[in-house]
Amino acid sequence: MTETTPTRCGFVAIIGAPNAGKSTLLNRVAGVKLSIVSPKAQTTRFRIMGVLMRGTSQILLVDTPGIFQPKRRLDRAMVAAAWTGMQDADLTVLLVDAKAGVSDLTDAIITKLAKAHREVWLVLNKIDLVEPARLLPLIAKINDRLTCTQTFMVSATTGEGVAELRDALAEAVPEGPHLYPDDDLTDLPDRLLAAEIVREQILLQTHQEVPHETTVETESFQERKDGSVRIDANVTVSRAGHKAILIGAGGARIKEIGARARLELTKLFDRKVHLFLTVKERANWDEKTQHLRALGLDD
Incomplete structure (x- = not known):
């Protein structure tokens, strides 16, 4: 046997x-x-x-x-x-x-x-x-x-x-049954992964110009009939000046952030991605319970 x-x-x-x-x-x-x-x-x-x-x-x-x-x-x-x-x-x-x-x-x-x-x-x-x-x-x-x-x-x-x-x-690791399907890569939902990839590009491209506390939340994540996905995400900053920096002259900065994030998301999800970003100003967002919970954090 x-x-x-x-x-x-x-x-x-x-x-x-x-x-x-x-x-x-x-x-x-x-x-x-x-x-x-x-x-x-x-x-x-x-x-x-x-x-x-x-x-x-x-x-x-x-x-x-x-x-x-x-x-x-x-x-x-x-x-x-x-x-x-x-x-x-x-x-x-x-x-x-x-x-x-x-x-x-x-x-x-x-x-x-x-x-x-x-x-x-x-x-x-x-x-x-x-x-x-x-x-x-x-x-x-x-x-x-x-x-x-x-x-x-x-x-x-x-x-x-x-x-x-x-x-x-x-x-x-201890003996026991597997807790996730063997082909899973992570327990994070795609919506959160998408928001994090956008935030990474903000950190990489703005350096010290925009504070680290800038956040990104996925507003919608829609599967399309052609197999692609449309992602709408909100980028939140705490000051009007930071919003202007992120958008850039004629929208150039936010377009570049979106373009690079789109490339990363296409590789991650292995399909075409349509990414749309909106920059919003919201003072003291990082002190508000609902925004912390949206990030998956306990207050």
Whole structure:
């Protein structure tokens, strides 16, 4: 009688300071772009889950917002989402920027993880930017404060070390039935993915001109008879001046944002996308409960 290999399934939360590379790592491990990436801190605002199949294992990778000192209601909701993602997971991956080392924010995260008494793996990221001699002392410094059952050194940007991490996660998740169809990529609805891709282009193209708190909400997502999709999205800013910057002279800036986002969405959804953007001014939107809930955050 032939023995069947048991299926495995488990949640793995990626936690760390802003700009540690959590979203880049999620995308690299999953092999597809699920979480937006920009050089700005706090790009990820809510829990994003990637569904990764590796043999008979289903790894549910949870990318959490970077943990920082919150100032606004939006900030507090983002940090709460990060810790909730960790508490709900079977395994926590502490991602540390090897170049930055143990910053004050990373130090605070280590302190809290040490008190949580959960299994933690340490992953040093951006090793391609660091002299190898610096890595072992950094690992020792962290393990003096926090017991990490496994340690990996990776570059989420180049892919170095990621395959070894992926294989280890597949073996580590607990035995059990798969919770999602094996061909699913994420639990995020298409409407939210579309809004995030637009927000990524805003962050990449406006740099410091428009504040980070700009948000995007999908107003409608319509399947068309020819197989394409029409997406109408609202871009919300808090000041009239920011609205003018986003629109640009003769609408040039918002057209370019839309064009680049459309290309990304076409690749993501594997079909033609018709994207229409509207820029709105709404003061203090990030302090309003309904807008936080629209982002999938608890107030």
